[in-house]
Amino acid sequence: MRGWDQLRKDRMAVLSIWILALVALAGLFAPMLAPHDPADTNVLDKYAKSSLTYPLGTDHLGRCVLSRLLFGIRTTMLAAVFTMCITMLIGTILGLMAGLFRGKVDGVLMRLCDVILSFPAEVMILAVVGIMGPGLVNIILANVLAKWAWYTRMIRSSVLQYTNEPSVQFVKVSGGSSFYILRKHLLPRISGEIAVFATLDAGWVILNISALSFLGLGVSAPTPEWGMMLNEAKNVMVTHPGHMLAPGMAILFVVMALNFLGDSLQQTMNPAMHPISKKGGRRFAFYRRKKTVRT
Template sequence: MIGWHQLRKDRMAILSIWLLALVALAGLFAPMLAPHDPTNTNILQKYAGISLTYPLGTDHLGRCVLSRLLYGIRTTMLAAMLTMCITMLIGSALGLIAGFFRGKVDGVLMRLCDVMLSFPAEVMILAVVGILGPGLFNIILANVLAKWAWYTRMIRSSVLQYANEPSVQFAKVTGGKPFYILRRHLFPRISGEIAVFATLDAGWVILNISALSFLGLGVSAPTPEWGMMLNEAKNVMVTHPAHMLAPGLAILFVVMALSFLGDSLQHAANPAMHHTRKKGVRPFAFNRRKKSVRT
């Protein structure tokens, strides 16, 4: 379980939460914050500089960069959230079933996971998107297919740690139904680990979505998306290098915030590890002390 009191004391975690919240709010209220329509083109304003009318300038079609950046939050963050929710739902359900029932059910699910994990995730994502074609739905489907097996195996290993606890065994002996035991005893125990897995991997999903759009396999134009903005800016990287800064820094800060938050959640879920790292305990200090006493 996550120690929320300890998490509140972590300044990096609080800063990451505030940053992610501000980004989410900016995307939610993009129609009110964006100064222009993100798909409206004006060739006469092509590559316009920074001004009050265009706070971040315009791109090669005269579209407002700031407006596209704000609306791009919706596309990138929404795709990442949907991907993580679907992946964690499938992984949690199959992991709980495999770890609780074991036997043939566990064997079949683990062999299926072995097959899926034998393919590199990036290769599978490119293959699925290459076969189905570009599009937001296909990106989400490709990422889910590439990651559900890993989550299933990780959550199964977490369930095995708690399956033999007295409370779980008592619930079985007293005739508790499997669904009740999974919902009331096992799922609350692994919910903290699920949150850690989802937060740490959300940055990886954002990078994948942006990379596919950058390669032309993701969201199709004129939909504003950070990876697509980088793809369009790379053609003028020499003459107008500033056009890559806005989407590039947006991806960098969001992924960093998710990584720091996931690390803080991991420390909060395992206070012993955090205490050891904070105090700098050396694993061989006891042996050296014992040896010095002998001498």
């Protein structure tokens, strides 16, 4: 409860939560909020300006930009959430196995992680999508393959840190099983760190999904997706620059909200890392200068 009270005092965190909640609700109720079917085309109304019929205008095929933007929330954010859930599940299970059992299990998993982490994530994602072909499912698999090793190593380091604490060592000496230590001591402690990792990395996943769709390696038409909308708008960037504004700003605000929320969660877990001022503002202190005493 103390952590939640501290989080509520952070105005940037509250604003980020509201932005993400509103975006999620807009995507959930997109069929009721969208004025038109996102796939309906009307060439006679292409590049129509903003009006009551088309609040954000229409694209090169006469499709409602607002409708495609709302339905694009489902594609982009749902894919990001699904990707993070799979990645965190694999990373948590393997990280717990490596940290608890040590020995050969730890050695094999860490060497495998070293192999995966030796490749830049973006290069691996492009290689996997290039081999498997474009598509939303392939994008999700590529992101999972590129990131699970990083999460495995991070969870393993947290498990090693907590298993060396006196309370956990006492339970182990008293005859507590590995499952009991995992359920009562390790999972409650690393759950907060998992939430921080997932929140901070969700914005990275959204950028990857949108970037691949922008390059033509992601979601295929006519499925509405923010990166695909940017890809279609780049062809008329000079004559109709406003068409890139809606999906671009949507990606910007969602990624910023996720990053600020992740930073606030990390701040709540480790207050000494980024102290909060008395007024509830953020100081972004990356280090604290030590006072020297003159004699």
